[in-house]
Amino acid sequence: MAAHRAAARQIIDQLRDLAAELELERVVVSARSLADAVSDGYRIMVLGAFNTGKSTLVNALLAETVPSRPASWPDGPLVAAPTPATSVLTSVHYAAQPSVVARGHDGSERSWPFERFRSESTPDGDADTQQLLSGIREFEVGYPALLCRAGVTLYDCPGLDDLPMRNAITQEAMRRCHAVLLVIRNDMLISLRERDAVRELSELGVPTLLVVNLYHRRHEEQFLERVWKTGMVDAQDGPPATAHRNLADHNVHLVDVREAWLSRSGRSGGSHVGVTELAALESRLGDVLDHGECAHRAALLGRVMTLADDLAHSIVERRHALRADASERRAHHDRAAVELAALRERSRRIDYIVNRTHDEAERLLIASFAETVTSIRADLPGHLRSLRLPSETVALLVFQQTRLLEEAAAEVSDFVGRRIRHWGEEIAPPVLRPLLDHMGELIEGELDLLSGRIQDAGLGDLRLEMRNLSGLTALGSTRAVALSTSVTLAVLSVAPVLFWPTVLVAGVGLTLVRASAADRIKAKVLLQADEQLAELSREMEGVIREQLADVFAQSGASVAAVLDEAMGQLARMAVVDRADRDAVLATLDAAGERLADLVRRLEALRRGAPGVGSSGGLTAGEGSPDA
Template identity: 25%
Template structure:
């Protein structure tokens, strides 16, 4: 299935590259550059990310080794994976340490085992962001990145950057359950509170150590697991696996082929299909824009060189005059964004004050053992509930701002088309000002695809809690035996205020990032038709400087270009339609494009 996906991706990138060549031949350099940078390069660089999550002693690292087909990572009866491992394809085994600062250091491949709890390098693990391991495994050859996360004895203590950063951006989450102790309470809590809201549609459940069951026991146990998971997830996908059998060479008896078949089909059809559909939709919009350039070049055939220069000057002056309208739009964006940021900071301050007022009573009523174990988790959950509600309000405010801005730009587009038409001496249709035009990266187009609420829940909420959770869990790490309530009352407010101090700038950053994307879109949408027509007319004038072709030959050349563009458009539309044709030849409805970052900013990831 992944081979089929990569073949389709090659067809899509090939068609887009031909569109780039056409745009360059027409003289539309800016359109060619956007297709290359926003579509072709991003498709070339894309990877599928699989994140493996599970408590320690569930056979997680043994399972990862089985996926790779070799015992690459260390295993043991205690937590061994001290840092996150990124495993990707390499012709020869290699390893690099990637630090939080961005610095990279080469590592002898055999030293990968040093990154374990208690290992010789564990003392510096706090500085390490992740360990990048390259290995020639067949699964990784299919442009898959496998993320092995540190196992813990309680998933609620899972590292915040895994829960709120890696998981939302992944293409699939492999959640491991131990056959000997299926669905512990800590796993249920983790699924309900931290995982399902972000990744409900991409979780595969893997039951490890299936070989401890007899055949009858396996049927009964799997029925129980599916029944229990069904209370949390609709139609859970469950695969029993024996990693040991897979590593010993008994892959048919291990259950691994069934998992890999489902996994590759899921990535190719559910994730890959949408990724390619996004790119093709953007390519078709680009082709429509280029059609206006062909029309402008045809009109230029009836003009002398001097007349052509005069028309170019008129359109350039109109573009310069349009900057005033664009600046007014941008000023409005800045003003409204400042107001949003102000009330968000006010809400944060009020939230912290409210929690601090209630904390003493909550601490007094709780048992001291509960305070030691659950105070950090309680603060994190309280923060998460506030952040989730707050991000929805932020999303609503930014969505309203974006929709208003888009409506104004659409109105401007009618005037732009009319003025450009007058400058060219003929009819030019109003440009199709769409939110997702050249928005292949996460941006304003999320408004009409996945929606701002989803985007901010995954991105902004994740960013907030990734910063706040380690601080809020500080009490759990402290060895406080005496005067527990007194210490809790002292430490909890400090942790809460420190978390608020950290996330305030993060809120600003995320809101400002969206505003910057909207601002950039306003500039692009306001200038796109001007820029392309100017570029095409200048290219036509340059050709006349080189050699003065006859009007007849110029018109024939324009007809050939229109025919070539129509063929390219049909090719893109055919590829897009084929993506949604099922095996019996019927077509599924083509959905609106969605973010690939992640997944995404993301979508896909």
């Protein structure tokens, strides 16, 4: 049976791993629960009220140990005393050396020395000890008993009438056991709680043997009738007593537990009565476990097959859901692509608005600058003639005429610069502002329309990007001033053409009288300035066009860039979605193949697992599933 259990456990573990890979937590939890139900041996619980001899029975069953056990070790792993000795659920499994692990209610684990366990685990300790024990859920004791080495784990529990929390822990462990030994005393009537326990175990399908602990060796007829009535009729709804009744045939065994323990421990003084009774109990327990193992195996494999079916159903459901989602996403991408193409076409309306505004701004700004230059040309002669330059107060020799020429040129340059700056600060912005405000309003309306259609198409992230463009298109007064300033600076960078060297050379060699020389120098400067202003007006048309082209290109290109990027992103998303879907489908297909292989192995296990031998007896060498 050990090979059968190992094979079942391996299948369960692989089902659990497969479910974990697919992130099917519900199936993982079910697989773990099933794995807990598959052990390497038998689990037997010794159950009963306080002080019925449960711990003594466990010690008797485990008294036979490995030959190397030191003589200083106690005769059994548990404390047995006339008063209640077990305060916490205790399991005993095989270990080469005695060991104890205390498991807390919080999942913690702590090792205890074996001697401390025997001295501090009983209910009669001081307040500090009882406080410590209240935080322990279960003791796990390792002990070199031959029975445990053969694969048997024994559970010793506190009394059935313990605290509700302790009772719940006992009941949870009881459901995981293969058999239960319910211990009662022959000098006490079976309690209502013990009768309920028998019925509960029967409903759970857990095989139960009633062990009547013989105090004072009472076998009289009256006692046997009372045992039959309380153990069979009252507790198990068994048949009424007859002259040919046999308690053992109905899993009721009379055992002097203390005598059996002393005999197994070699301290009985040669009496083997208790050992004989204990051996009969062990033989019957072995038969019950062998019979129950077959039913347990069938039920277990049935649960494993249900788990596999659940996993297969989950894989199919996920595959269908994935394909449905892929179809929906593909349709969404197609609809979004069509909508984006329509939006891209609609965005040309913004290009039209920008281009129209650009052309009008260019026309008005060039005209405005031309008017300003005309005004400068008209006002400059009167301004220069009205000035008395510093060098006009002295006789004009040749070098003084040159100085007068420089003074006149500087005054002209300052006058022209002030008028151009005035144009850039006071005249150009009011020309541009209404145009740019109107363009911003039109583009904002287009963005609102585009954003609404994007939202309707389910492209929310793109809608946010479109809204962010409002900062680029709401040009208004701030952009008008900035644009006028950039044009003004460009004009001023060209202004030095007013002062060509020919203007200065024209004055070289002049030997006129002071008055007529000053007038002629001013006239010469004015003539040269007028020619350069006319040239400046023509050159600034190109500067204005260049400055406006740079600014307006931002507005039209930004919207188109966002939409183009969105269309590219949508195409990339479609490719990624297909790749992800194909990868998940491939994973599901591989999982389906692995699951099919596990189901084939499970079906073979159900058909070909060997039966359990019927040569009964729960002994250290042959009563366990490892034998």
